Amino acid sequence: MTAPVAEKPLFHVPSTAHVTAGLHHLGEAERAELVERIKRLLRERDAVLVAHYYVDDSLQRLADETGGCVADSLEMARFGKDHPASTLVVAGVRFMGETAKILSPEKRVLMPTLEAECSLDLGCPADEFAKFRAQHPDHTVVVYSNTSVDVKAQADYVVTSSIAVPLVEHLRDQGKKILWAPDKHLGDYIRRTTGADMVLWDGSCVVHDEFRSWALEDLRSRHPDAAVLVHPESPREVIHQADVVGSTSQLIAAVKDRDEPEFIVATDKGIFYKMREAAPDKTLIEAPTGGESATCTSCAHCPWMAMNDLVSLANTLEDTAEPATNKIFIDEDARLKALTATQRMLDFAAEHRKATAGDA
Incomplete structure (x- = not known):
């Protein structure tokens, strides 16, 4: 059952051409010089680069070469929390920077650009989600990591796609009814896999x-x-x-x-x-999408992920203003609530790993 409380929020999807406009004109020597400058700046700023699997190859390679991390959003945040660097540079989309800040409030969290959004996040505004929750007060609220800190703060659990099925199975076995947001396809897959009683927010990923x-x-x-x-x-x-x-x-x-x-x-x-x-x-x-033409919204690549590039990364690291242009700020009360929901998932995941290792 899909039961949104309002019309699906509309938002602008940027063109992937926005990306690499600044990189295509660079020669190999200029690109190599840019990479070396970024490496120097990371050392000077006591910073570590954490990158998502979906950003450009050059950023993933740079994260690997500099002792950073290439991973999914939660592992990026966990790596940043455990790393001794005082500054985390998150190459991904805004909710990933927020997740890093949720787990590492004492650290400076920067992004190559704060314009890098996520259609799932944008399509689930916190105020509309609050109305949706109010319609289902007897449901346990489980939200996907692809949400803002203000939505996470309203959840009982924050999950990633790798742990969502076993966690919902666990809640189902306790007789819980689930309110899921924001991705309707992932929610439908979880519901069909687990047989749980779920209501779904009407959201989807443009990719x-x-x-x-x-x-x-x-x-x-x-x-x-x-x-x-x-x-x-x-x-x-x-x-x-x-x-x-x-x-x-x-x-x-x-x-x-x-x-x-x-x-x-x-x-x-x-x-x-x-x-x-x-x-x-x-x-x-x-896999084939809507088409490799102007009619294709994403063509299998997130246009917001594509906003992360070497030039924007270098500019962020060069920025010595305070506060920095691309620094992540989140409300402390929302952070603590979001942390509680995230920690519940982390605790469950740890117990689940132990249980499945014991079964092996």
């Missing part, structure tokens, strides 16, 4: 919502030996064709561990960098 089942069927017919890897933010008809449904880290592991020589991948194509690193002998094929 994963673009994958087309009919086009995937055609692509599979031309690559019959390929395994299909799908992120559960994708539409149900796409998920039904998957050999593996999982989070970003789970899909990377599947490419490494499975025997198929080819993989059709239905998630943001930024993940290909780590997939190729994990399995350089495998062939990776982009």
Whole structure:
């Protein structure tokens, strides 16, 4: 049952061309000089770079080379919390910077640009979500990590896609009814997998919502030996064709561990960098979206993730103003509430790992 309380919020989706306009004109020597400057600035600012799997290859490579981290949003935040650096530079989208600040309030959290948003976050405003919650007061509130700190502050649990199914199973076994937000496709997948009693917020990711089942069927017919890897933010008809449904880290592991020589991948194509690193002998094929033309909203790459580049990263690190232009600020009361919901998930995940290790 999908039961939004208002019309779906409208927001502007930027063009991916916004991105690399500043990088394409750089020669190899200029690019190499820019990378060295960023490395020097990271050392001088006592900063560590944490990057999401979906940002540009150059940023993922730079994070690896400088002792940073390339991961999903929660692991990025956990890495930043445990790292001794006093400044965290988060290459991703705004909610990821906020998540880092939730777990590391004492640290300075910067981003290459604060304009990098997320359609799931933008599509679930905190005030409208509060009205939705009020309609279902007897439900346990579980929200996806792709939400603002103000939405997380209203939740009982914050989850990532890798832990959402077992956590909802746990709540189902306790007789709980679930209010889920914001991704309706992920929520539908969890509900079908667990059989839990769930109401879903009407949100979707501009990347994963673009994958087309009919086009995937055609692509599979031309690559019959390929395994299909799908992120559960994708539409149900796409998920039904998957050999593996999982989070970003789970899909990377599947490419490494499975025997198929080819993989059709239905998630943001930024993940290909780590997939190729994990399995350089495998062939990776982009799952088809709405089209490789002006009619395609995302073409399998988040336009906000694409706003992160070497130039914007260097500019952020060069900025000595206080407060810095691209510094993350969050309300302390909201942070503490969001931390409680996030910590519940972390505690559950730790117990779940112990239990599943014991079963192995």
